Amino acid sequence: MLFNSLDFAIFLPVVFVLYWFVFNRHLRLQNLLIVVSSYFFYAWWDWRFLGLIVFSTLVDYGVGIGLDKENRPLLRKSYLWTSILVNLGFLGFFKYYNFFLDNFRDVFTFFGQEINIGSLHIILPVGISFYTFQTLSYTIDVYNKKLKPTKDFIEFSAYVSFFPQLVAGPIERANQLLPQFKTQRFFSYEEGVNGLRQILWGLFKKVVIADNCAEFANLIFNNSENYSGSTLVLGALFFTFQIYGDFSGYSDIAIGTARLFGFKLMRNFAYPYFSRDIAEFWRRWHISLSTWFRDYLYIPLGGSKGGMAKKIRNTFIIFIVSGFWHGANWTFIVWGALNAIYFLPLLLTSNNRSNLEIIAKGKYFPNISDLGKMGFTFMLTVFAWIFFRAENVGHAASIITEIFSPSLLSIPAFFGMSKALTVIIFTIIFLLVEWFGRENEFAIEKLTNKYFGTLKWAAYFIIGVLVLISSGKEQEFIYFQF
Amino acid sequence: MKKFIFKTLIYVLFVSLFFAWIIYSKAGYLDPYYVRFTTPIQENLILGTSRAAQGLQPQVFESHLKRTFLNFSFTEAHSPYGPTYLESIKRKLDPNTTDGIFILTIDPWSISSILEDPNDSLNFREVPLCLGNTKNINLKPNFGYLKENFGGNNLLTNFIGSISPVSTLMYLHDDGWLEVTINMDSRLVENRLNRKVDEYRNNHLLNYKFSSTRLKSLLELVVFLNHYGKVYLVRLPVHENILEIENELAPEFNSLLLEVINKSSGFLDLTKKGNDFQFTDGNHLSKKSGAEVSLIISEWVSDYNKK
Numbered sequence A: 001m002l003f004n005s006l007d008f009a010i011f012l013p014v015v016f017v018l019y020w021f022v023f024n025r026h027l028r029l030q031n032l033l034i035v036v037s038s039y040f041f042y043a044w045w046d047w048r049f050l051g052l053i054v055f056s057t058l059v060d061y062g063v064g065i066g067l068d069k070e071n072r073p074l075l076r077k078s079y080l081w082t083s084i085l086v087n088l089g090f091l092g093f094f095k096y097y098n099f100f101l102d103n104f105r106d107v108f109t110f111f112g113q114e115i116n117i118g119s120l121h122i123i124l125p126v127g128i129s130f131y132t133f134q135t136l137s138y139t140i141d142v143y144n145k146k147l148k149p150t151k152d153f154i155e156f157s158a159y160v161s162f163f164p165q166l167v168a169g170p171i172e173r174a175n176q177l178l179p180q181f182k183t184q185r186f187f188s189y190e191e192g193v194n195g196l197r198q199i200l201w202g203l204f205k206k207v208v209i210a211d212n213c214a215e216f217a218n219l220i221f222n223n224s225e226n227y228s229g230s231t232l233v234l235g236a237l238f239f240t241f242q243i244y245g246d247f248s249g250y251s252d253i254a255i256g257t258a259r260l261f262g263f264k265l266m267r268n269f270a271y272p273y274f275s276r277d278i279a280e281f282w283r284r285w286h287i288s289l290s291t292w293f294r295d296y297l298y299i300p301l302g303g304s305k306g307g308m309a310k311k312i313r314n315t316f317i318i319f320i321v322s323g324f325w326h327g328a329n330w331t332f333i334v335w336g337a338l339n340a341i342y343f344l345p346l347l348l349t350s351n352n353r354s355n356l357e358i359i360a361k362g363k364y365f366p367n368i369s370d371l372g373k374m375g376f377t378f379m380l381t382v383f384a385w386i387f388f389r390a391e392n393v394g395h396a397a398s399i400i401t402e403i404f405s406p407s408l409l410s411i412p413a414f415f416g417m418s419k420a421l422t423v424i425i426f427t428i429i430f431l432l433v434e435w436f437g438r439e440n441e442f443a444i445e446k447l448t449n450k451y452f453g454t455l456k457w458a459a460y461f462i463i464g465v466l467v468l469i470s471s472g473k474e475q476e477f478i479y480f481q482f
Numbered sequence B: 001m002k003k004f005i006f007k008t009l010i011y012v013l014f015v016s017l018f019f020a021w022i023i024y025s026k027a028g029y030l031d032p033y034y035v036r037f038t039t040p041i042q043e044n045l046i047l048g049t050s051r052a053a054q055g056l057q058p059q060v061f062e063s064h065l066k067r068t069f070l071n072f073s074f075t076e077a078h079s080p081y082g083p084t085y086l087e088s089i090k091r092k093l094d095p096n097t098t099d100g101i102f103i104l105t106i107d108p109w110s111i112s113s114i115l116e117d118p119n120d121s122l123n124f125r126e127v128p129l130c131l132g133n134t135k136n137i138n139l140k141p142n143f144g145y146l147k148e149n150f151g152g153n154n155l156l157t158n159f160i161g162s163i164s165p166v167s168t169l170m171y172l173h174d175d176g177w178l179e180v181t182i183n184m185d186s187r188l189v190e191n192r193l194n195r196k197v198d199e200y201r202n203n204h205l206l207n208y209k210f211s212s213t214r215l216k217s218l219l220e221l222v223v224f225l226n227h228y229g230k231v232y233l234v235r236l237p238v239h240e241n242i243l244e245i246e247n248e249l250a251p252e253f254n255s256l257l258l259e260v261i262n263k264s265s266g267f268l269d270l271t272k273k274g275n276d277f278q279f280t281d282g283n284h285l286s287k288k289s290g291a292e293v294s295l296i297i298s299e300w301v302s303d304y305n306k307k
Helices: A006-024 A027-069 A073-110 A128-145 A153-161 A174-181 A189-222 A229-258 A278-286 A286-296 A307-328 A330-348 A370-389 A393-403 A415-436 A453-469 B002-030 B051-055 B058-065 B085-090 B143-149 B152-163 B186-206 B213-227 B238-251 B258-263 B271-276 B285-307
Strands: B045-048 B098-107 B170-172 B178-180 B231-234 B265-271
Touching: A006 A027, A006 A229, A027 A073, A027 A153, A027 A174, A073 A128, A128 A153, A128 A174, A128 A286, A153 A393, A174 A370, A189 A229, A189 A453, A189 B002, A229 A393, A229 A415, A278 A286, A278 A330, A278 A370, A286 A307, A286 B285, A307 A330, A330 A393, A370 A393, A393 B002, A393 B258, A453 B002, B002 B152, B002 B170, B002 B258, B045 B085, B051 B098, B051 B178, B051 B285, B058 B285, B085 B213, B098 B213, B098 B285, B186 B238, B213 B231, B213 B258, B231 B258, B238 B271, B265 B285
Parallel strands: B045 B098, B098 B231, B231 B265
Antiparallel strands: B170 B178
16 A cells, blocks of 8 residues: 555544544553554555465564574574574575576676576565665564563464565664553653644655656656766766655655654654765665664664774675665665765765764755755766666666767757746655654654644645645555555 | 654545645646546547547647537557457447547557567556556546556656746646647758657667567457447647658558448548648657648548548
8 A cells, every 4th residue: 555545645544543532541452453554555556465464474484483582692693693594584585586686697608608597577575675674673682682572472463564664664663663562551642743744744745746757757867878968967866866765756656654653663764865974864865774784784784983994895785785686686785885985985984974964954055065065966966866766777877988088068958848847846845844854753843833734734735735736646665566 | 652643644535635736737748648637537539549649639620520429539559449449439438429520540650569479468568557557547636546557657747847937838627638739940940850760760670570469459449439429530740751651560550450440430630731831850740730631530430421
């Protein structure tokens, strides 16, 4: 079920009413309702893959119990590896099987050996990369004795399948989310209003910004051979705002929805395009994944401790794995590696933590130096997105070659350019709202404190109408495919 | 909680009402197909692809033939002849019709397919589109259409266009005519023509293949409509450069359609008169020329009807 669908618009109030008015007296019943609703939410897309979530839940629940009872290191390790193998096994099969097979075949063909193994027609279960990482964090934390495992199966199932963040995150940590299933939730008017406000803003990002930018990004990327360098830059910019609006919009809807049910999910985006360097960008982009890799991969590898070679190795590993997590294609690997190259100079000169606060905090505008840094970081990011969006590395290379040709100086032109102007204007307005709201968790969070009632309601009304007008045919979220 | 629910409901109600008003009053600006899914069943139809949708103006037919028409034409992607279009037409037709007039525009693209197997009707590209996915096509408001197809990504820009003081690009009239307002400056027209020729030569011509399944469907449609009135086949004029490409795709088009033509009440080929008319892009008649062509066809039908 998509957040931007009529189905969800019916589903959400029904679950809300049941949750607060029917099952509100019993915590376990409320949790059970969450599990059933979450399974229903997932099955609406494809019920056949529900079995995977249930199996993964059973395995990790069992592993947690086993780890709690067992003190022998070897057996504890075998429990942990059971969880890792099952979860990554599913992920590997559904997401990476064909990629490895194709590359394996290509390598043999390159050396003159034809091998006859056909690719499988595999459908990638929605959200597998997200819930797999979420359950893995649970077993790893239990193994490391940072977390006491739960014995309540319903509670654990609710943690794994919690519908607001099941299919595209934020990837929650067990020590943050699981305790919330153990305690009674109370409805708070302020949280409820804030949740709705965040949902509204998320929908605006998704359907008004992302989906409209997508039309032109797709047009330009899918026919890139016909366009000049300047048009391709415009295409890359459209994609830059498409992916941000799409993914951060999803996160906002997820966090806002969770708030309606009395849950607090972690922040996933913090205005990444206002970053002054790549390290800051990665502290602000897909925070739940970046911190997951930091805690469960980078730090266990030694992090930034050790010699230069080790730092470089660890940086490349984490960025490449992060790229590969996004999809089984060399484009994502190159995208990851490129970000590692961007990041390394900062790490090696110990400048990777120099911009911890939001840009121009407490001011309306940044100073010239920060503005320059922000613009430069933004350009690096846009350049990297070309690999992320391209069909393959060759496609990305051809786009980049055209961008760095004299045609870069021509006036951008493509079919539908006049319509794109509307989208560009909306994107600029969107950026301004994000800029002036950048000190809040989401851009319109404090709208209520700054403006008088009527103006506030007018803003909500306009956003709501724009969302409905732009809804049209439901467009999937990009991150569903990851 | 009461305050929260009350305020939320009020908000949802106001936004929904405003949206409903937009759909009701501005639908023709917002979506190039929706209105055709909201009319009641019809006795007289204009059928075909975007050439007919933009070119043939029902009000011209009405004034000459003294009966109401619906232009139920869509695009080359949505309404080439085939099982999907045939089923939709059956649903759009008033079953009590006895003396209807049906204008079917034909061209090589509307009986071709871009599929590897041009007769693989299950995978024709119109199958998942609005005519294929909307079962009830005579409802107002049509929630089925709205849910599955409304607007797409252009809805926002179309809406902005509809409330802006400058003239808008497209407006779908209640009678199904898609009015396109576009700058007809000769330099711009030539640019659009060149682009269209390039698209047809380098894309369409390479990918389209004649489909005997589509031709069979067209024949089935003509036979079906003959039970309800008279069927007239028309090949609309296009720019000579486009016609040249079309003739490469189907050099023997008219003889290919011989059986269909024989089953119809008449066939009017206007392709040789391409130089008499103006086109927005070589493929679609301008508003003025569309009215002229509509008049020519009306008069021709009127003469034929008298015979």
